[in-house]
Amino acid sequence: MALRACLRGRRGLTGVLSQLSSCNSHGRVSPVLIAQQRNNSTSQKIQVDFDQSTGVAVMRMQNPPVNSLSLEFLTEICINVEKLEMDKSCRGLIITSDRPKVFSAGLDILEMYGKTPERCAEFWKAVQEMWLKLYSSNMATIAAINGSSPAGGCLMSLTCDYRIMADNPRYTIGLNETLLGIVAPFWFKDTMVNTVGNRSTELALQLGLLYSPAEALKVGLVDQLVPEDQVLTTATKTMSKWLAIPDHARQITKSMMRKPTIDRLMSNRESDIKNFVGFITKGSVQKSLGMYLEMLKKRKA
Ligand code: CO8
Numbered sequence: 001m002a003l004r005a006c007l008r009g010r011r012g013l014t015g016v017l018s019q020l021s022s023c024n025s026h027g028r029v030s031p032v033l034i035a036q037q038r039n040n041s042t043s044q045k046i047q048v049d050f051d052q053s054t055g056v057a058v059m060r061m062q063n064p065p066v067n068s069l070s071l072e073f074l075t076e077i078c079i080n081v082e083k084l085e086m087d088k089s090c091r092g093l094i095i096t097s098d099r100p101k102v103f104s105a106g107l108d109i110l111e112m113y114g115k116t117p118e119r120c121a122e123f124w125k126a127v128q129e130m131w132l133k134l135y136s137s138n139m140a141t142i143a144a145i146n147g148s149s150p151a152g153g154c155l156m157s158l159t160c161d162y163r164i165m166a167d168n169p170r171y172t173i174g175l176n177e178t179l180l181g182i183v184a185p186f187w188f189k190d191t192m193v194n195t196v197g198n199r200s201t202e203l204a205l206q207l208g209l210l211y212s213p214a215e216a217l218k219v220g221l222v223d224q225l226v227p228e229d230q231v232l233t234t235a236t237k238t239m240s241k242w243l244a245i246p247d248h249a250r251q252i253t254k255s256m257m258r259k260p261t262i263d264r265l266m267s268n269r270e271s272d273i274k275n276f277v278g279f280i281t282k283g284s285v286q287k288s289l290g291m292y293l294e295m296l297k298k299r300k301a
Helices: 002-008 012-021 031-037 071-086 117-135 152-158 186-196 198-207 213-219 228-243 247-266 269-280 283-300
Strands: 038-042 046-051 056-061 092-097 140-145 162-166 224-226
Touching: 046 071, 056 071, 056 228, 071 117, 092 228, 117 152, 117 186, 117 247, 117 269, 140 152, 140 228, 152 186, 162 213, 162 228, 186 198, 186 247, 213 224, 224 228, 247 269, 269 283
Parallel strands: 056 092, 092 140, 140 162, 162 224
Antiparallel strands: 038 046, 046 056
């Protein structure tokens, strides 16, 4: 992957220099230029605003009510990330939510409840695909976590290079799978270990811990807390720091850190899908999921 990063040769130092040369005398990019170069694309569930003058795309998830990751939504995410990845002028990606109070509720539980093994397999392949695309991205990636982010939502933010969360004690983040009577697969676990270390992951996964923003910061699950209305602006400012590093050096370093984890899933994709389907279609697991869904509805009532 490091080689791929090199060969694809995202802008690198030359890119940084050419970007500087398009600035005015105060070092700012002209607003006219920004307006001309902004490149937006919207699918039903995702809004992407790509500013060519900065090389940064903002991807907003808008899948009501809680940005749960269904097969359809995961597919849209993958297509959009792939498009940005192919566009060499896009160097940074900020992922955020357009929904109030929720970044993402994680995997769509309805995709795992009462579905055929074939459909479950297709769904799980899409979950793997999203993780692979984001975790191995050559772009610098920042999660602007402007709401709760349990389970798959937490995983999604863990694929990013940096996490900024709204400092609102009502929000939580964590891999809470055991609370649903299900088990986070090895690559969820590996991603968390790579972020917060073995001991914190062991506690978090066994107990299905959902952390408040302050607790998440303390354990290293997020990197920074800011007032809710500053999540996106802080992410944008932070991104310029990441993009000041020559791309090839940053990409090769990222690849060096993440490659063993990615390779592990790549060489076990089929068996991981089989494990998931075998596990999720078990009667006892289906019962747990059914009870959890009921609990969600009751809590609302
Ligand atoms: N999937 C499907 N529907 C969901 C989900 C979800 N993940 N989360 C919420 N919903 C539904 C609710 O049931 C509710 O539906 P309805 O309107 O029909 O009653 C609607 O969305 C709105 O939910 P809330 O009223 O609860 O919304 P709030 O804004 O009050 O709260 C939260 C938002 C905090 C996100 C809350 O909804 C919540 O805690 N949701 C559950 C989150 C969760 O536990 N997700 C785990 C999913 S499993 C996963 O991601 C990894 C699985 C790994 C599998 C490994 C197997 C081997």
